[in-house]
Amino acid sequence: MQATIDFIRSAFNSQEFIPLHEPRFNGNEKKYLNECIDSTFVSSVGKFVEQFEQMFADYVGAKYAIAAMNGTAALHIALLLADVEQDTEVITQPLTFIATANAISYCGAQPVFVDVDKDTLGLSPQALREFLQQQAKVENGQCINQTTGKVIKACLPMHTFGHPCRIDEITAICAQWHISVVEDAAESLGSYYQGQHTGTFGKVGAFSFNGNKVITSGGGGVIVTNDEALAKQAKHITTTAKVPHPYEYVHDQIGYNYRMTNLNAALLVAQMEQLDSFLAAKRRLAEEYQAFFSKKNMHWVAEPSNSQANYWLQTVILNSQAERDCFLKATNAQGVMTRPIWRLMNELEMFKHCQHGSLSNAKWLEQRAVNIPSSVRL
Structure with missing residues (x-):
């Protein structure tokens, strides 16, 4: 866990608070x-x-x-x-x-x-x-x-x-x-x-x-x-x-x-x-994350086949909900902002009555997926 936090700080070259995704206004x-x-x-x-x-x-x-x-x-x-x-x-x-x-x-x-x-x-x-x-x-x-x-x-x-x-x-x-x-x-x-x-x-x-x-x-x-x-x-x-x-x-x-x-x-x-420079910077960050997480016991979400993703929010999938919760607690406690994926819509009060099929994949992801810092680096 600490190695991941240290890597993210190194990637963003910062010992200060690292937000999930902040805007960049570097042009006109x-x-x-x-x-x-x-x-x-x-x-x-x-x-x-x-x-x-x-x-x-x-x-x-x-x-x-x-x-x-x-x-x-x-x-x-x-x-x-x-x-x-x-x-x-x-x-x-x-x-x-x-x-x-x-x-x-x-x-x-x-x-x-x-x-x-x-x-x-x-x-x-x-x-x-x-x-x-x-x-x-x-x-x-x-x-x-x-x-x-x-x-x-x-x-x-x-x-x-x-x-x-x-x-x-x-x-x-x-x-x-x-x-x-x-x-x-x-x-x-x-x-x-x-x-x-x-x-x-x-x-x-x-x-x-x-x-x-x-x-x-x-x-x-x-x-x-x-x-x-x-x-x-x-x-x-x-x-x-x-x-x-x-x-x-x-x-x-x-x-x-x-x-x-x-x-x-x-x-x-x-x-x-x-935009093109933002996307190029986000892809470089994605490549660094991919190289790092390939050595860890965590699955980093890569772009699907036949696709080119913008890597808006970088995402890792932990092995269990308990591991996810520990990851969220440890990173946020040390000033590295991470967030869980959304609560499923059918679990929210106003949509509980809505018809749905089997949602096993969605539930599996809800329990494990975490977004990690994804800003365009300066």
Whole structure:
């Protein structure tokens, strides 16, 4: 245990507190913020919003990117674009951040939890296939849950800690069952599966720029799609569904005040300029961790096959829950910040009633997985 703590301190060249993941502002952030302030366009109208959207779309290889105030808002809108509505269902994974399940609930829909794969930490195609074969039927072009009688509108896989799940298999299964795929790519900017960027496999994808992400504006999110009509609708409803007019205030449907501000976008333009260097630095750290943990009795999570991960949060898997708890206690007591993986969504009070299949892999990981310091080193 002490050897691990000493190694992490050596890797970050610090005897002070080492956070899990802190932001780096080493580029034009202050310059662009000052420019934004001087322009007086600090809200959702301004050149940096559109500049960031174009930069982001180009980077991930999507036709359209629509900037939102945070990743959860982006995910909420993405689900609405997939026609997720009151009293429908969305299949997702229990091993995820709360935003995934919350966004489903915002639509008035119900999450259904299926298991993850141990190697990707993301939604298991095999578990998805088995659940649908046992529980669902296709009727009039819709997937019906035979247990609840509700329409399964969408599947929402998440690329956990930046490691791509088997998204090609998931989209193929969902196509057979008439289910839309919405990707929770919040953690996976800079991650690729079979050479294609995460978030671009499904109907819609959503990313996050929270303060602990690879790039950040303190908050922020973005929706990506290749569908022009969906992109226009996303921009419309994230700006309160206001009908364009020189001075009249007319709104033609229920909308949301979700548009990213020009201030946030200014930060993100500067962060995008440094993204490649951030990713390269994180990969170098991953290589050092891999070399170290290969000599220890701990499993370090490497990028899955056919993938290029961004290594957003470096992860080790301990041999038992008791060992995990000792590791967490010892590291945090010595100022090296580590965190357990999330509590499973189906174990939280508000989702205990939700339908789920066997979640043995998710539970196994919940008891053993730990995130270790992953910041871009200066």
